[in-house]
Amino acid sequence: MHEWPDERLLTETPRTPAAFAVFYRRHEAAVLGYFMRRTQDAELAADLAAETFAAALLGAKRFRADRGDGLSWLYGIARHRLMRSLEHGRVEDRARRRLAMPRLEIDDDLAERIERLGAEERALELLEKLPADQAEAVRARVLDQRSYKEIAASVKTSEAVVRKRVSRGLTTLRGLV
Amino acid sequence: MSVFEGLEAALDEAAQRHYGRRRLRPHLPSALAGAVAVAAAVAAVVLTGASRPQSPPAVPAQELPLTVPAATLARSSALTTAAPQPQTLVEHGALNATAAALEAAVPYPPGASDDYDWAVTPDNPRDMASINFRDDLEGLIDFRAACLWTSFWLYAHGRGDAGALAGATTVLNDVSRWPAMRGAGDGAAYWSTLARHAAAGEPGPLRAAVALNCDSVHVPWR
Numbered sequence: 001m002h003e004w005p006d007e008r009l010l011t012e013t014p015r016t017p018a019a020f021a022v023f024y025r026r027h028e029a030a031v032l033g034y035f036m037r038r039t040q041d042a043e044l045a046a047d048l049a050a051e052t053f054a055a056a057l058l059g060a061k062r063f064r065a066d067r068g069d070g071l072s073w074l075y076g077i078a079r080h081r082l083m084r085s086l087e088h089g090r091v092e093d094r095a096r097r098r099l100a101m102p103r104l105e106i107d108d109d110l111a112e113r114i115e116r117l118g119a120e121e122r123a124l125e126l127l128e129k130l131p132a133d134q135a136e137a138v139r140a141r142v143l144d145q146r147s148y149k150e151i152a153a154s155v156k157t158s159e160a161v162v163r164k165r166v167s168r169g170l171t172t173l174r175g176l177v
Numbered sequence: 178m179s180v181f182e183g184l185e186a187a188l189d190e191a192a193q194r195h196y197g198r199r200r201l202r203p204h205l206p207s208a209l210a211g212a213v214a215v216a217a218a219v220a221a222v223v224l225t226g227a228s229r230p231q232s233p234p235a236v237p238a239q240e241l242p243l244t245v246p247a248a249t250l251a252r253s254s255a256l257t258t259a260a261p262q263p264q265t266l267v268e269h270g271a272l273n274a275t276a277a278a279l280e281a282a283v284p285y286p287p288g289a290s291d292d293y294d295w296a297v298t299p300d301n302p303r304d305m306a307s308i309n310f311r312d313d314l315e316g317l318i319d320f321r322a323a324c325l326w327t328s329f330w331l332y333a334h335g336r337g338d339a340g341a342l343a344g345a346t347t348v349l350n351d352v353s354r355w356p357a358m359r360g361a362g363d364g365a366a367y368w369s370t371l372a373r374h375a376a377a378g379e380p381g382p383l384r385a386a387v388a389l390n391c392d393s394v395h396v397p398w399r
Contacts, residue, residue, distance in 0.1 A: 013192065014196045015196075017189075017193045017197050018189070018192070018193075020188060020189070020192045021188065021189045021192070024179070024184075024189075028179055028180055028181060028184070028185070029180055032181065046181065046184070049184070050184050050187075053184065053188055054188065054191065057188055057191060057195065058195070061196075094364045097317070097320065097364070098320075098390055099194070099195060100191070100194070100317070101187050101188075101191055102307055102308055102309065102313060103310070103313070104183060104184060110180070110181060113180050114180070114181075117180065
């Protein structure tokens, strides 16, 4: 089940409810980061993520793989929930009510982890603005914390070139922040 | 391991309840299905057929009254202007008593009541499936009552009873303005849409709503 694509996880959820947990684990960090980045509030981000996944769970039985991929579908729900919360000044909870899912507890530790996800999301957004070779080098060195030697071997170039790409990439990023 | 383990666990339980139970139900005798539901409710908030002690015995369908009393319609109308419940804590031991007090203000179809045993929900405020706030309880009670009215409308429609149908339609038209529904995001729009279908005499959307969202609420008309 862990190897199944998103679309299969969603279409199988009504018959195999455990499939949704795999779908959740696969995308929770990205969705939490997405909301954290846009709301700057960990509790709000958690609330929105909970409602988004609850709505996705309810909607899984209507998901149609021939109309688009599962990740786009999930982000469509996420964007809709975010817009509704901005319009109404609060996060709706209809999906969670329908599933009888009560309020969530957000402690300081969890809030910190969500804030970090927001920062990572921001970093990934910025990386997309770099040339591909620099983005790849910065991602491998800074986010994945791989050694220069290992990165150089994987992209079949010298350590000096990788160092230069990382350096240029970070300089560009500083200008963007 | 996930970042938000509590949410993962709550979603996993909700998935099992929402989809797992639906698959089980048709294959089980009703008494056994009830027992399974109660067991699931102990593990999490499953608003199924867990009944409060000393609930009245079920009445055969042919003996159920169909006339919606004027007092019931007045109660529904009164709810449309009632203030929502505050977000105050409710101790687990007080859930059934609080629910009974809230239900006293809620209209129910003739011959129906909500005898869900709220005590089977987890007695731990940190448990994702626990119920801890008065407004949450009100929301669930109102939703379950709205389900009963939707089912009653379908029953009255099937029996061709114009008077009962008119009463149920009137109450369904009020539901979106009941206090908990007013504050339930697009819940108000959901119930308004159903009320429009009811007023138009279209059973299809109501039947779908009952099948999708109300299958855990016991109705005496089936």
